[in-house]
Amino acid sequence: MKEKANTLYPQRKINGTVGFLLNELKPKGKIFTVFNMISLPIMLVGIVLIYIRFSQGLGAVTNLTQQVPWGLWIGFDVVTGVAFAGGAYVLAFLVYILNLKKFKPILRVTILNGFLAYLFYSGALLLDLGRPTSVINVIIGNNFGVSSVMFLVGWHFLLYMLALLLEFSPAIAEWLNAKKAHRILSAATLGAVIFGITLSVLHQSGIGALFLMAEDKIHPLWHNSYMPLMFVVSSIFGGIALVIIEGSISRKVFSSQYDESHDHKSILHGLARICAGGMFLYLVMTVLVFIHEQNAVYLSTTWGAWYLVEILGFVFVPMLLFCQSCIKPNQIVIKIAAVMTLLGILLNRMNVSIIAFRWDAAEAYVPSWQEFIVTLTIIFIEIWVFRWIVRRMPVIRKSPDWAKDKH
Amino acid sequence: MDINRRNFMKSLGFAGVALTVGKSHGAEKKPEGETEFYGMLYDSTLCMGCQNCEFTCAETHGLEEPEDEPEAGVVRKTNQNRRTVINCYETSQGEAYIKQQCMHCNIPACDTACLTQAMHKTKKAPVIWREDKCMGCRYCMISCPFDSPKFEYGSTNPKIVKCTMCADRLREGKKPACAENCPMGAITFGKRRDLIKEARKRIHDDPEYYHNHIYGEHEAGGTGWLYIAGVPMNELGFDTNIRKKSYPALTKGFIGAIAPVDILLPGALLGIYAATKSPKEEEE
Numbered sequence: 035m036k037e038k039a040n041t042l043y044p045q046r047k048i049n050g051t052v053g054f055l056l057n058e059l060k061p062k063g064k065i066f067t068v069f070n071m072i073s074l075p076i077m078l079v080g081i082v083l084i085y086i087r088f089s090q091g092l093g094a095v096t097n098l099t100q101q102v103p104w105g106l107w108i109g110f111d112v113v114t115g116v117a118f119a120g121g122a123y124v125l126a127f128l129v130y131i132l133n134l135k136k137f138k139p140i141l142r143v144t145i146l147n148g149f150l151a152y153l154f155y156s157g158a159l160l161l162d163l164g165r166p167t168s169v170i171n172v173i174i175g176n177n178f179g180v181s182s183v184m185f186l187v188g189w190h191f192l193l194y195m196l197a198l199l200l201e202f203s204p205a206i207a208e209w210l211n212a213k214k215a216h217r218i219l220s221a222a223t224l225g226a227v228i229f230g231i232t233l234s235v236l237h238q239s240g241i242g243a244l245f246l247m248a249e250d251k252i253h254p255l256w257h258n259s260y261m262p263l264m265f266v267v268s269s270i271f272g273g274i275a276l277v278i279i280e281g282s283i284s285r286k287v288f289s290s291q292y293d294e295s296h297d298h299k300s301i302l303h304g305l306a307r308i309c310a311g312g313m314f315l316y317l318v319m320t321v322l323v324f325i326h327e328q329n330a331v332y333l334s335t336t337w338g339a340w341y342l343v344e345i346l347g348f349v350f351v352p353m354l355l356f357c358q359s360c361i362k363p364n365q366i367v368i369k370i371a372a373v374m375t376l377l378g379i380l381l382n383r384m385n386v387s388i389i390a391f392r393w394d395a396a397e398a399y400v401p402s403w404q405e406f407i408v409t410l411t412i413i414f415i416e417i418w419v420f421r422w423i424v425r426r427m428p429v430i431r432k433s434p435d436w437a438k439d440k441h
Numbered sequence: 442m443d444i445n446r447r448n449f450m451k452s453l454g455f456a457g458v459a460l461t462v463g464k465s466h467g468a469e470k471k472p473e474g475e476t477e478f479y480g481m482l483y484d485s486t487l488c489m490g491c492q493n494c495e496f497t498c499a500e501t502h503g504l505e506e507p508e509d510e511p512e513a514g515v516v517r518k519t520n521q522n523r524r525t526v527i528n529c530y531e532t533s534q535g536e537a538y539i540k541q542q543c544m545h546c547n548i549p550a551c552d553t554a555c556l557t558q559a560m561h562k563t564k565k566a567p568v569i570w571r572e573d574k575c576m577g578c579r580y581c582m583i584s585c586p587f588d589s590p591k592f593e594y595g596s597t598n599p600k601i602v603k604c605t606m607c608a609d610r611l612r613e614g615k616k617p618a619c620a621e622n623c624p625m626g627a628i629t630f631g632k633r634r635d636l637i638k639e640a641r642k643r644i645h646d647d648p649e650y651y652h653n654h655i656y657g658e659h660e661a662g663g664t665g666w667l668y669i670a671g672v673p674m675n676e677l678g679f680d681t682n683i684r685k686k687s688y689p690a691l692t693k694g695f696i697g698a699i700a701p702v703d704i705l706l707p708g709a710l711l712g713i714y715a716a717t718k719s720p721k722e723e724e725e
Contacts, residue, residue, distance in 0.1 A: 093594030100520060100591050103579035131710050133717040164577020164592065164599040168557070171574055177558040183692050184580045185556035186699055224714070232706040236699060243695040247550050247584040247688045250680065262695055 051210075062425045073414040080411025083404045087161060095404040101392050102399035104162075106409055109387035110380075111158035113241055115151055116191075117265070117379050120273025122148025122198060123234035124308070130227045136304060139296050142205055142429050143284060144277050147420065149198040154416045156191065161408065183243045190237035197230035208437050209427040216437055238269040245386055253390035255332050255341045258323050261386070267319065271312035272379035274305050278372040282365075288424055291431040303359070306368045309375060310356035313349055320345060337393065344385065348378025478547060478665060479566040480633035481606070481620060482640055483540050485670035485677065486650065487627035490527050490538040494619035494628065498525050501607065501618040511538060516678060521593045524604045525619065532676040539677040540619075540628070542604035543568060543589040544657060545665030550688035551581035551590060560590070560601070566633070566665045567606035575601060586661055586683055606665065633665065640669050662687025 087095045098105045125144045128134045160166045171177070172188050179185045200222055207216035242265030249257060258264075281302070285292060292298075324330070332338045355371035358364075388399065424430055428437075495507045505522045511529040513536055519526055525542035545568050551560040552568060559575035562568050570590070577599055581590045593599035607617035615621070620630035629636060637658055644651040656674045657664035660683050668674060675681040 089597065091594060091596045091599065096594070098592075098594060100518070100582070101588055103582040103592060127710075131714045131717070133714075133719060162578075164579065164596075165575060166577070168574070168576035171557045171576060176574055179556040179558045181553050181689065181692075181696060182556040182580075183695065184554060184578065186696070188556060228707045228710045228714070231710055232703060235706065236702055239695070243692060244580070245583070246691045246695065247554060247586075249688070249691060250586050250683065251583075259691070259694075 058426055063421070069417075073417070076407060077411050077414050080407050080414075083408050084161060084411070086404075087408075092162070092164060095402065095408070097399060097402040097405070099395075099397060099399055101395050101397075102388070104387060104391075105399060106388070106401040106405040107158050107162040109384055110409055111412060112155050112162075113387045114380050114383040115155045115158075116238065116241055117269045117272040117383060118276045118376070119148045119151035119155075120234070120238060120269035121277040122273070123231050124270050124273050125277065126201065126227045127231050128308075130224060131231070134304075136297070137301060140277065140281055140301055142202065143280070143424070145198060145202045146205070146423060146429055147276075147280055149195065149202055150416050150420055150423075152191065152195045152198060154412050156195070158409070158412050183240055183246070187237050187240040187244065190233045190240060194230055194233040194237060197226045197233060200226040201230060204437070205427045205429055205433075208433050211434075213436060234269075235266055239263065239266045241265055242386075245391075248391065251392050252386060253332075253337050253393045254327065255329055255337060256382075256386050256390045258327050260319065260323050264316070264319060264323070267312060267316045268379055268382065271309040271316065271375060274309050274312070275372040275375035275379070278302065278305050278309075278368060279376065282369055284424070284430060287421075288430055291424070291429075293432060299363070299365070302365060302368055303363050306356045306359050306363075306371070309371070310353055310360055313353035313356065313375070317345075317349055317353065320349070337390065340385075340389075344378060344381045348374055348381055352378065476564050478633045479606075479611070479631065480545070480636050480665045480667055481617065482629040482631070482636040482667045482669070484627050484629075484640075484643065485537055485539055485668065487625045488527070488538040488540065489625055489627075490529055491624060492527055493622050493624055494540060495523070495525055495527060497618045497622040498604075499523070501610075502605075519589070519591060519603070521591045521595075521600075521602045524602065528678060530677050532672040534671045537671060537677060539668075539670070539679075541678075542666070543606075544587050544661065545604070545606055546661050546687070547663040547665070548687035548689055550584040550586060550661075553689035553692065554580045554584035556580070563608060565608075565611055567608040567611065568603075568665075569605050569608050570601045570603065572600060577601075584688065586680075586688055633663075633667070636667055640667055643669060656681070659685045661685075662690070 083095050092098060096105055096107070121144050125137055125141050128137050129141050160169065163169060172185065173192075200219065203219040204216055204223065207213075207219055239262035242261035242263075245252060245257065245261060246259070281298075285298065333342070352371040352374040355367050355374070359367045359371070388401075392399070428434065490511045492507060492510065498504070499506045502524060504524065507523065507526075509517060511517065511527045513529045513531045515528075517526040517528055519541060525540060528539050528541065530537055530539060545566055546562075549560070549562050549568050552558070552562045554560070555575075556578070557574040557576060559571045560568060560581050561571060577592070579590075579592055579601075581601065582588070582592060589603045591602045593602065607615070607619075610617060616630045617628075620628040629639065631639070637655060640655045640658075644653055644655075650671060651669055652671060652673050654669075654673065656668035656670075656679060657666055662685070668679070670677055673681060
């Protein structure tokens with residue numbers, strides 16, 4: 035999948051902007067790569083399935099039941115996906131608010147990742163809505179359900195997407211060589227970052243708060259009144275773990291875009307430290323909640339064992355690995371720990387929203403193969419768009435000289 | 442107006458009288474502005490499981506007629522074609538019937554959960570679903586402790602289906618269809634307050650026969666449907682460990698924290714930003 039050395043900046047054609055854009059639409063990398071050969075057929079099947087979903091209803095492609103109305107599309111695409119996209123607000127906080135310049139080289143790619151993730155998750159959300167055209171009701175006020183947690187999540191989600199777009203927009207301006215727009219958009223970055231972080235904290239916690247009323251439905255090991263707080267804290271290290279993995283893949287795929295000054299090691303070690311700290315905090319909170327809710331009685335059950343797998347296997351162990359790499363830096367250990375952390379976040383979100391939801395139901399919900407294919411389709415489309423943008427705009431590579439002294 | 446001492450004392454006296462009179466009346470009459478919900482009382486001991494309520498409900502709302510019958514050991518469920526069911530349970534006092542449908546909570550979880558207020562608790566009592574607002578997110582189904590809202594998974598324009606306490610008929614001054622057509626008088630429609638009194642009276646008059654509990658008086662913060670039976674309700678397929686406070690109370694703290702965070706956090710972030718700015722940048 036290695037990309038041949040590209041010309042660093044798109045050559046300006048004489049026939050103006052339209053010609054430039056048309057030229058940019060052409061594929062820039064190899065077409066027959068392993069990734070393309072796997073993803074393309076899945077995406078085609080997925081698009082057919084999405085068509086069936088809209089022509090025959092949700093029941094035609096999903097295994098959702100009256101008791102378990104939210105399945106893989108919400109549990110994975112939205113609930114898990116939003117946690118994975120948490121890296122964008124954490125890195126914006128580190129670089130712009132704490133002024134840690136070290137992380138700046140990976141900021142743009144993380145922001146882009148976050149923005150695309152949100153864009154496609156909201157796409158997944160529309161697939162799951164029974165009456166998707168009515169989504170406009172939330173915006174036009176038919177009616178504003180201000181006491182609803184979902185209303186809060188929806189609005190903060192939407193505004194955060196705009197904030198992310200604004201944070202990323204200087205890269206688009208650099209691509210289009212729009213100097214004046216670049217100056218204006220760069221000036222708006224700090225505002226977008228500050229509101230972006232605020233919006234993130236609230237919608238990350240809001241996703242946990244969505245399940246507060248499902249008190250009788252979620253197994254007590256996973257339901258507690260601190261869920262909003264737990265969801266924010268876990269989104270910090272979950273998001274950073276994804277940044278670590280995405281960074282190491284991007285380094286291979288887009289190797290020509292990285293230059294000598296990119297201090298990958300130092301960034302990686304810094305991220306590992308943040309993960310270790312965040313996970314320690316999360317574990318302390320988990321233990322406190324466990325004691326406070328008097329959950330020890332459930333430990334001897336199968337659910338208790340499953341809970342321990344999640345907490346010990348996929349939070350405690352990766353935390354130890356991250357800690358170890360703080361003392362004796364080792365990139366392989368950090369990457370293994372990051373993968374385990376992501377699996378831990380996945381387990382946690384799936385447990386809350388699907389696996390331990392209606393754990394006592396007579397007929398358990400198991401996602402259909404169609405739900406899996408559609409989920410993969412959304413992820414693949416996102417990766418295709420991500421690749422398209424990275425190969426064209428200054429995301430990983432440095433900004434053009436005229437834009438350097440700005441943000 | 443010129444207020445002298447005498448007039449002032451006089452008006453004070455009138456006010457005092459008015460206050461005491463008002464108070465004594467208040468005990469009988471409901472205070473102005475406070476809504477009084479209607480409700481339904483279901484007496485399991487009177488129900489014979491004839492399914493008349495199911496048939497009349499299907500007819501009133503244009504749904505399919507039920508083809509199966511209540512049978513001990515089989516739990517029939519409401520679904521997108523069936524807004525109410527009668528189930529039969531083998532209890533410690535022999536076979537008993539129980540009706541199920543939306544409970545029409547006083548402070549419903551679905552109403553609070555709904556981000557477009559499509560689920561709506563009306564002033565009279567019924568919790569209704571409004572087609573022009575719903576976007577089909579099914580958060581009401583996640584939140585409802587009784588799993589009342591059902592979704593049409595097979596439709597491209599799905600509806601949320603559940604008992605509406607015949608809100609349309611109430612508006613015309615009629616009783617809900619099931620209450621009107623129950624041959625055994627097991628379903629009573631009336632003011633919720635009166636129904637609780639009636640239920641207490643029945644339990645009081647025949648303490649041997651009734652289990653001393655009105656399900657729905659406090660469950661989930663109080664529900665529109667009230668149940669009395671000869672056995673504890675957990676023998677009839679109901680969750681008796683359910684919260685006694687309303688479900689929306691669970692999210693109240695979080696909702697309340699949103700505005701302060703939205704207002705205070707940006708300021709704090711701006712403060713940290715200013716503090717960490719390097720001197721070199723400030724010069725620029």
